[in-house]
Amino acid sequence: MFRFIAVVSLLFAKTVFASSTASPLVDIQMSQDFESIKRGAMVYYNTCRLCHGMKYIKYQSLQEIGFNASEIDKLRGDNLVTEAMVSRMSEEVSLEYYGMTPPDLSVMAKARKHGPQYIYTLMTSFTEKNNVYDNSFFPGIKMPDIFDISIATDNAAKAEIEAKVKDVTEFLTWAADPRAAERESLGKYVIAYFVLLSFMFYLVMKRVWSRLDA
């Protein structure tokens, strides 16, 4: 029986993890620290939003990551708090310049395998050669190198851009699954409850079954 479980778990582990070994993704972990998410939200607001919308993130949702009412009022301008943060570029313009609508970013961090790492790697992989821009991770991508990381000359400038990318990745990770923090904090109690319940049922079971020995 145990041999069987061992064999099964071994094979299962292999099928699940085999795909993740040979990826060129930058192995960066998300802290989901509110300061960083908040900075990332500002990067999104000022830069990404020029082209990308986030149809599931309303202005009022920003409260959840620590923006206060007056800050949100400043960001939303004439928009209602219940309105979503939409792209500033109209569809006609995007179709004219790029031939497509830039994808919505609300769920991007879960719509790709290893989403946060995918976004970070993509954003830091822009290259420039003889004034021709490309992306080594996503060759032929239509998105421009908006943070100018490909032409950053010294390490300090590069590090600054990478920090910015990290922040925006943190924000997108939060946006894709805004209930993750609540979920994980509730999960602790639920699992603790079931562990305790299992233990108690185990004792009851032993007690009940001991009647058979008598």
Place this chain on the structure above:
Amino acid sequence: MKKVVGWIDQRFPLTSFIKHELTEYPTPRNLSYWWNFGSLAGVVLVIQIITGIFLAMHYKADAAMAFDSVEHIMRDVNYGWLIRFMHSTGATAFFAVIFIHMARTLYYGSYRAPREIMWWTGQLLLLLLMATAFMGYLLPWGQMSYWGAQVITSLFGAVPFLGDELVIWLRGDFTVGDATLTRFFALHYLVPFIIVGAVLIHLVALHQVRSSNPSGINLADKDNIPFHPYFTVKDLFGLSIFLTIYSYFVFYNPNLFIEADNYIPANPMQTPVHIVPEWYFLPFYAILRSVPDLLGGVIAMAISVMIFAAMPYLDRSKIPGGARYRPFYRVMFYLFVLNVLVLGYVGAKPPEGYLVPLGQIATFFYFASFILLPFGSKMEEKWLRQKGLPAEVEALIAGEEVQKADRRRKKDRRHRKETTEDV
């Protein structure tokens, strides 16, 4: 209280039902934890139905709104994320529990007489579960939902003569679209209740033939104990262990069983690079792809699911205890499980390089293990009897003979008594 129960008992067999099916229902005392999975499957069914009903209160079965409504459930509905992840993780849990339940039946030979109807109703339940899971997977209306449904419904096109009409009839349109989504939603809501009905039949059959047990024979009365409280508490213990593991996935890894591509809204104009079904369909999907001809592949896949129903006839051995006292069958069982895992791996990967022949070999072995079983089990029994059965098994067989004779004598006596009374 007693008065109320008495009032009911005159009109409805409440007390006798509880006695007969619970507090006096004889259950073999030697059942291992592998016998927990039947009741677990029942609990998972209840979880799925309850969470499903709550999801349906906020879900919109409309191609233009389905994806948004699922995100709305997970973001804006109170504890919507919990209900949704319980439901999506529950689908995986359901198949995991059912596969273990089936593996136990296969290992211990529980499908043998007199439990054929249990096994066949179980087979029916598996088919209904697969249909429900397949239709439910379309509802989030993501890329994998859409293209998975597109691929699987197109398989019906392989049916001779009627193929194309059949595909259109199933989809309600020339391609998977709004009509397909709404009908899948309607059926995804309906079929679980048919499953409940089939489970009841499964249970009625169970209470007729009673639980099998690791020894493989019907135990003497002294070795049976009442279901309640012994197995209610054991099932509750197993259930709480299950819920612990289930909660880990719901709270800490809910997206493990959801393809990233399914968070991209369905786009009929853009085929994903690699279309994969859910993990529980992978072995069957690998069989489908391993046969070069489409119609052949569809037939092979259908047989690969249905062939289990033939087990009571394919297994010709009379040695009790399933794999326990049968070395050949035991080895075959483990190889079969391993082979299914290989098929699952092949099904998850694009069909390239060595995976193509590997899938074909595994498909061949899958069917070979069923086809060889009648001969293998007969030869094994002959060999075991020649070698001399272990004393333990001899004792089991002798014990069963004694019981059978005992039961016959009792029946005879009752019969004689009745006939004399008639006179």
